[in-house]
Amino acid sequence: MFTALEVVTTVVVGVMVGVEFSVAFVMNRIFNALPEDSDQLGRSHGGRMLGAVMPFWYIGSLVLVAVWAVTGWGHDGAGLVVTAGSLLIVSVIMSILLLVPINDQGKTWTPENRPEDWKEQMNRWDRFHYVRVAVIIAAFAFLVAALA
Template sequence: MFALIPAGLLAGAFGYGAINVLYAFRRVPLDVRFTFHTALMSVNGVVMQSLMGLTILSTLVLAARSTGRARLLAGTASVLAAAAFLLTRLGNVPINQKIKVWAVTGPPADYAEILGRWEAFHFARTACALVAFLLVVLTTLRPVKEARP
């Protein structure tokens, strides 16, 4: 059951970012977007990495304590949480570093394409987190057929 909390918070945080923050970013001037994006990412860094780590760890524990199909679902949730982490570290974070510079110096000519890549990485990690959460829900809602040690 513990895996529900970090997985749900992770999916919710990424989902909120995809539904609300991202579209708000598109409605403000670029200098505002870059300044706010930089501030938001500096705060989110520790929180989101912690949530991703807790989701990976708790789903691994859930998989280890489960059997049969429940183990497969929990293991898949763990893989998806790890994928969200990798998408973040290898996709979003390098672009965040560029945006931090743009907040001071201004964007390059191809900034729209780079922001489009950031959004694609964000939607991909959001999908991974959401599916991972749904798998944890399915795992924990499945009826227990045998006693667990």
């Protein structure tokens, strides 16, 4: 049962990392290359769609890691799991304080009501997101190392 917890947790966190990596380095670049208002419309739609799912995914990942850390205390790699959990806490705090406020505004924008500085706000969100992606990649790497 413990092995199943390790594998499920690693897969859930790994897929989350893949989605966030894809947003940062694939989807946003695709959106940026689209003509006229398509970039802003794509980001707004993505903000609504992923904004509804990601809170559960981040918190769910953190809960799985916490359960792994508690049930695996004393096993090899427990410190790595705790480190991964700490990094996931950092990513949740970053999300709440830095990314969600921008996303909450951006997901309501249309070409008619968006602010003049919408591109600067999206660029700021991108910079924060790059850091968050690095944090969750590190958390994932610690989980994988804990399995070894």
